[in-house]
Structures are given as C-alpha cells and as structure tokens.
Amino acid sequence: MERAAFALAGAVARELRARRGRVVGGVVVLLVGPGNNGGDALHAGAVLRRRGVDVLALALADRVHDEGRAALLAAGGRVLVVDDVDIAVDRARGADVLVDGILGIGARAGGLTGGAGALVERLDASRDEGAPVVVAVDTPSGIGVDDGSVSGPVLRADRTVTFGGSKPGLVLPPAAHLTGVLEVVDLGLALPDEPAVVRLEDRDAAALWPVPGPDAHKYTRGVVGVVAGARRYPGAAVLATSAAVLAGVGMVRYLGDVGDLVVARRPEVVVGPGRVQAWVFGPGVSPDDAAQRRRIEHAFEGVLHRGEPAVVDAGALELLPEHVPTHVVLTPHAGELARLLSDRGHRVTRAEVEHHPLRSARLAHELTGATVLLKGHVTLVVGAGGAVYAQAAAPAWLATAGAGDVLAGLLGAMLAGRADDVVEDPTLTAAVAAAAALVHGRAADVSNPGGPVTARGVALALPETVRALLADA
Ligand SMILES: NC(=O)C1=CN([C@@H]2O[C@H](COP(=O)(O)OP(=O)(O)OC[C@H]3O[C@@H](n4cnc5c(N)ncnc54)[C@H](O)[C@@H]3O)[C@@H](O)[C@H]2O)[C@@H](O)CC1
Numbered sequence: 101m102e103r104a105a106f107a108l109a110g111a112v113a114r115e116l117r118a119r120r121g122r123v124v125g126g127v128v129v130l131l132v133g134p135g136n137n138g139g140d141a142l143h144a145g146a147v148l149r150r151r152g153v154d155v156l157a158l159a160l161a162d163r164v165h166d167e168g169r170a171a172l173l174a175a176g177g178r179v180l181v182v183d184d185v186d187i188a189v190d191r192a193r194g195a196d197v198l199v200d201g202i203l204g205i206g207a208r209a210g211g212l213t214g215g216a217g218a219l220v221e222r223l224d225a226s227r228d229e230g231a232p233v234v235v236a237v238d239t240p241s242g243i244g245v246d247d248g249s250v251s252g253p254v255l256r257a258d259r260t261v262t263f264g265g266s267k268p269g270l271v272l273p274p275a276a277h278l279t280g281v282l283e284v285v286d287l288g289l290a291l292p293d294e295p296a297v298v299r300l301e302d303r304d305a306a307a308l309w310p311v312p313g314p315d316a317h318k319y320t321r322g323v324v325g326v327v328a329g330a331r332r333y334p335g336a337a338v339l340a341t342s343a344a345v346l347a348g349v350g351m352v353r354y355l356g357d358v359g360d361l362v363v364a365r366r367p368e369v370v371v372g373p374g375r376v377q378a379w380v381f382g383p384g385v386s387p388d389d390a391a392q393r394r395r396i397e398h399a400f401e402g403v404l405h406r407g408e409p410a411v412v413d414a415g416a417l418e419l420l421p422e423h424v425p426t427h428v429v430l431t432p433h434a435g436e437l438a439r440l441l442s443d444r445g446h447r448v449t450r451a452e453v454e455h456h457p458l459r460s461a462r463l464a465h466e467l468t469g470a471t472v473l474l475k476g477h478v479t480l481v482v483g484a485g486g487a488v489y490a491q492a493a494a495p496a497w498l499a500t501a502g503a504g505d506v507l508a509g510l511l512g513a514m515l516a517g518r519a520d521d522v523v524e525d526p527t528l529t530a531a532v533a534a535a536a537a538l539v540h541g542r543a544a545d546v547s548n549p550g551g552p553v554t555a556r557g558v559a560l561a562l563p564e565t566v567r568a569l570l571a572d573a
C-alpha cells in the first residue's frame with residue numbers, strides 16, 4: 101500500500117504543479133470509501149500533507165481505513181465525516197485536485213448508492229472550466245472492474261492511477277470513457293500471464309501486417325473479393341474496394357452492379373468472378389437487393405466449404421448462415437448487433453448493446469461462431485478462445501459516413517494477405533481484426549491530425565499509415 105500511496109501522491113503533485121505552478125499550498129480533497137481503496141487515498145494524502153498541501157478527507161462510509169486515517173491525521177490533514185451532501189459538494193468543489201478513493205477492485209455490482217452516489221452525481225454534473233482535476237485511485241469508483249459496465253453515477257476521471265496492472269473495466273466501454281489518462285504503477289505483484297482484455301499497440305499491429313516477401317506475386321499476396329454497393333449506394337463499393345487496394349493486397353475483385361464506377365475511381369480493381377482468398381460482404385448492400393443477395397449467398401458457400409476468411413458488414417449481416425468458422429469476422433455497430441441477436445432469439449435493444457458491449461459481442465460470438473468486431477468509440481473484438489481486444493485509437497471525427505466501408509475493405513485485405521494463417525490458427529483472426537481497427541484509427545489521424553476526416557481521406561491515408569507503422573516497429 102505504501103508504494104501505491106507514493107505513486108498516487110506523485111501523480112496528484114504533478115497535477116497540482118500543472119494547475120498552479122507549484123505543489124505547496126495546493127488544496128486536495130480525498131473522497132474516501134470503506135476499503136483499501138480509501139486507504140490508498142488517505143496514505144497518499146498523508147504524503148501530500150507532508151509536502152505542504154492542504155488535505156481534507158471526506159469520509160463517505162461509517163468506517164474508513166484505520167491506519168490511513170491515522171496517518172493523515174498525524175501528518176496534519178483533516179477528516180470530515182460526511183452527513184450533509186451539500187457541505188461535501190461545497191468542500192469538494194473548492195479543491196484543486198479531487199482524489200476518488202471511494203471504491204476500487206472491491207466494488208460490488210450496482211454502483212455507488214446513498215450519500216456517495218448523490219455526491220458523485222452532483223460533482224460530475226458540475227464539471228466546468230474551474231472544476232477540480234479528478235484523479236481516480238485504481239479505478240473510477242463504482243465501474244464494473246471486470247466488464248466495464250456502468251450501473252450508477254461515476255465521477256469521470258482526468259487521470260486514473262492503477263496498481264499492479266490494467267483492469268478490463270479500464271479499457272472496456274462504456275467505463276473506458278471515464279478513465280482519463282491511464283497510469284499503471286508496477287507494484288511487483290504476480291499477475292496472471294494473460295490479461296483478460298488486450299489493447300494492441302502499434303508494434304503489435306505492425307507484426308500482424310501481411311508484408312510481402314521477395315518471391316511474392318499477386319496470388320500469394322492475396323486476392324480480396326468485394327461484394328458491395330448498389331445503384332442506390334455506389335459510394336460504399338468505391339470506398340471498400342479503395343481501402344482494400346490502398347491497404348496493399350495482391351488484387352481486388354469486385355462483384356456487383358456498379359463495376360464501371362468502381363473501375364473509374366480505382367482502375368486497379370478487376371470486375372467479375374474468379375479466384376479469391378478472402379471476402380468482404382455487405383457495405384452498401386440492402387437485403388432486398390436480389391442480385392447482391394444471390395452473390396453473397398453463393399460466396400458464403402465458398403466460405404463454408406473451402407474455408408475462405410470473410411468480413412461480413414452492414415446488409416450482409418442478415419444473410420449470415422446459422423454457424424460460421426471463426427475466420428469469418430462480423431463488423432456490426434451497436435444497432436446491427438442488436439438486430440442480429442434479436443433475430444437469433446435474444447431480444448435486445450441498441451441501447452442495451454451500448455450498455456453491455458462486451459456481453460453482447462460475446463453472445464454474438466457464441467451464437468454464430470464468428471469473430472465479432474463491435475464498432476464504437478472503443479472497438480471491441482471477441483474471438484476464439486475468449487480473446488478480447490479493446491481498441492481506442494480512433495478519433496471521434498472518424499464517426500462519419502463511409503468509415504465502416506473503409507474498415508471492411510482494409511480488414512478484407514489483411515485477411516486475404518494472411519488467409520492461410522487465420523484458417524490454421526483460429527485465435528489469429530481476432531488479433532488481425534483488432535489490428536485493422538488500430539490502423540483504421542491511425543489512418544484517420546494521419547489524414548487530418550486533430551480535425552475533421554472523410555472516409556475517402558482515411559482510405560487515402562492507409563499507405564502512409566502502414567509505412568509509418570512498419571518503419572517504427
Ligand atoms: N489487491 C492488492 O494487492 C492491492 C490493493 N490495493 C487497493 O485496494 C483496493 C481494493 O481494496 P478492497 O478490497 O478493500 O476494496 P474497495 O476499497 O474497493 O472497497 C471494498 C469495501 O467497499 C464495500 N463496497 C463494495 N461495493 C460497494 C458498493 N457498491 N457500495 C457501497 N459499499 C461497497 C465493501 O463492503 C468493502 O467494505 C484496490 O482497488 C486498491 O486501491 C492497493 O493498496 C495495492 C495492493
């Protein structure tokens with residue numbers, strides 16, 4: 101606990117320095133719950149008090165950590181037992197830094213209730229310019245530590261100082277939005293080898309990228325077949341094929357009614373049936389389009405019989421066979437996933453999927469056998485063997501029409517380039533899908549750092565994005 105408290109005090113001191121230019125004379129208010137999480141906050145408070153900080157602990161439970169409380173009092177800090185929420189709100193708002201030590205990994209399901217819940221709700225509602233910086237101890241209090249669920253009020257943190265190793269709830273949506281900057285403090289504890297949720301880094305994505313060897317030719321590099329678009333939605337076909345071409349694949353084959361337009365925009369694309377190593381089905385395809393529907397159903401036979409990997413997006417999700425291998429990747433957003441689950445007898449709404457994205461994606465994986473990539477601000481991928489990836493590289497600007505078509509084409513190109521590998525190793529598909537989500541987000545940044553992006557711009561940024569990833573790895 102001592103190491104944890106020192107690291108926490110260091111993080112708070114840095115926030116004080118950033119806000120006021122110095123640590124001495126800063127005002128820190130600790131929100132303290134009943135367990136060791138509150139104990140960490142109290143011990144950190146004692147360290148800060150000794151550095152000349154004005155420290156007030158608001159005790160939000162009948163009993164708080166005895167040793168921590170004694171340490172803070174001995175250092176000259178104050179402890180106020182909260183029985184009036186108005187007074188607590190007032191004190192908390194006067195702080196430079198608020199330390200959230202109400203609950204950590206010992207939090208039971210159900211979230212914050214009672215006085216702590218009321219206090220947090222009011223503090224979170226008044227986060228204006230001058231509001232205190234919030235540093236969460238181990239986790240923002242009250243989140244579902246194992247599943248990222250949010251079932252009550254949570255004080256959104258600017259920074260979370262977590263001990264020993266990251267926790268699934270810190271990277272999984274919806275709680276991931278509440279974590280702020282994540283700082284992991286190594287306490288030298290023995291942790292399980294495989295964390296339950298993984299976030300790929302740039303170097304992981306580079307290692308997964310299908311880089312051609314010196315003896316490569318277009319068929320060994322992979323051919324991706326794209327069944328996308330319609331007269332009504334021609335743009336989706338252009339974007340999905342463009343992304344596949346620009347991601348660098350042996351060849352892109354297009355099947356659909358707008359081949360002329362696709363070739364006019366991307367002369368590299370070959371129109372018509374032929375050999376294919378991986379498929380992209382569905383961008384811009386409406387399920388009442390009989391011709392596209394027939395093409396997709398026919399191609400699915402190849403997927404089931406010959407084992408070609410496939411990306412199943414948008415309109416093709418409704419055409420998914422009952423059960424498919426894991427090297428088929430579904431790429432729904434929350435609404436599409438709700439429909440897919442409801443069609444299979446699990447009635448859920450879009451809002452429920454948004455509330456429980458991990459549970460929903462897992463259920464879809466169990467029901468269909470497919471790897472499931474659930475698009476969102478944090479993109480989740482659930483695949484064989486319980487693998488879970490949570491990728492958050494995408495800027496909010498990427499929530500724009502056509503971005504999903506680009507992701508589908510890019511992922512199709514990656515699967516075509518690694519078709520044999522993903523068929524041989526069922527766990528690889530989820531990693532490749534997570535890498536595609538990472539590259540997609542990076543490409544958005546590369547296309548216009550910090551500003552608005554277009555789907556076409558993201559596709560055009562792919563070659564440079566991939567080059568930079570490979571160069572830095
Ligand atoms: N596990 C470890 O090895 C370490 C843990 N540390 C700290 O200890 C924390 C865990 O401590 P605890 O196990 O005491 O757990 P917490 O401090 O998270 O809280 C547990 C207490 O809260 C109560 N509680 C749980 N859910 C509640 C709810 N919804 N509403 C009201 N009361 C609720 C429980 O009855 C229990 O009294 C970590 O988050 C971390 O901050 C650190 O000191 C470093 C080492």
Ligand SMILES: [K+]
Pocket residue numbers: 137200201202203204236237238239240241
């Ligand atoms: K906490």
